[in-house]
Amino acid sequence: MLSLCLPTAMMDSNKMTINLVLFGMTQSGKSSAGNILLGSTDFHSSFAPCSVTKDCSLGRSCHFHSFMRRGGQEVTLQVQVLDTPGYPHSRLSKKHVKQEVREALAHHFGQEGLHLALLVQRVDVPLCEQEESSPVQMIQELLGHAWKNYTAILFTHAEKIEEAGLNEDEYLHEASDTLLTLLNSIQRRYIFQYKKGNSLNEQRLKILERIIEFIKENCYQVLTFK
Secondary structure (H helix, E strand, O other): OEEEEOOHHHHHOOEEEEEEEEEEOOOOOHHHHHHHHHOOOOOOOOOOOOOOOOOOEEEEOOOEEEEEEEOOEEEEEEEEEEEOOOOOOOOOOHHHHHHHHHHHHHHHHOOOOEOEEEEEEEOOOOOOOOOOOOHHHHHHHHHHHHHHHHEEEEEEOOHHHHHOOOOHHHHHHOOOHHHHHHHHHOOOOEEEOOOOOOOHHHHHHHHHHHHHHHHHHOOOOEEEEO
8 A cells, every 4th residue: 555645854854865776678788877876896797698686685885975955954974775677677677576575665765755766768769658567567566656756767777869969858859759748747857867978976965955855846746665
């Protein structure tokens, strides 16, 4: 059972913890993106001809002191990221992956709640019409009717857009109808992650700033899992 609530701890303290979950296809860059968000190497990430992540895993970042100001006070931020197996998976059944993720969401975010689900999508892999095995379909099933308010797309390997001689707006203009429809349904919440040019700290800060914007737009509400 899913429910919406406003965590009082976030409003009463100068410390903020945000809870995120990563969804995506095999080799989309989920685990690598999770490591960037955490500023660590908690999640195993490597190139392979098969799915690498087999189990859900929760990672916690160090504390980012004075990350932002709220009510005139400096706020310390901590990030919790739940990494999930690729979907569809090269070795695990669709039913197994869904059950694994469902149980992990309830275990880790059942009380504290989930702030945002990130659909990790490579910019060089077209998002085709949704099928039963798509990560979008799994997000809809696991997050329920409110999924559109708690989902954003994290585009990985965004440096390939520049290599193709495009900018972000041009890339989105050329995107598939399926991707554009999805973006519109989630209020165009998206982030581009680049590997070139910026240090890992700069990448992390830029991505986290965007994520905080999305969470603010939701008035810090969370999805809880019971």
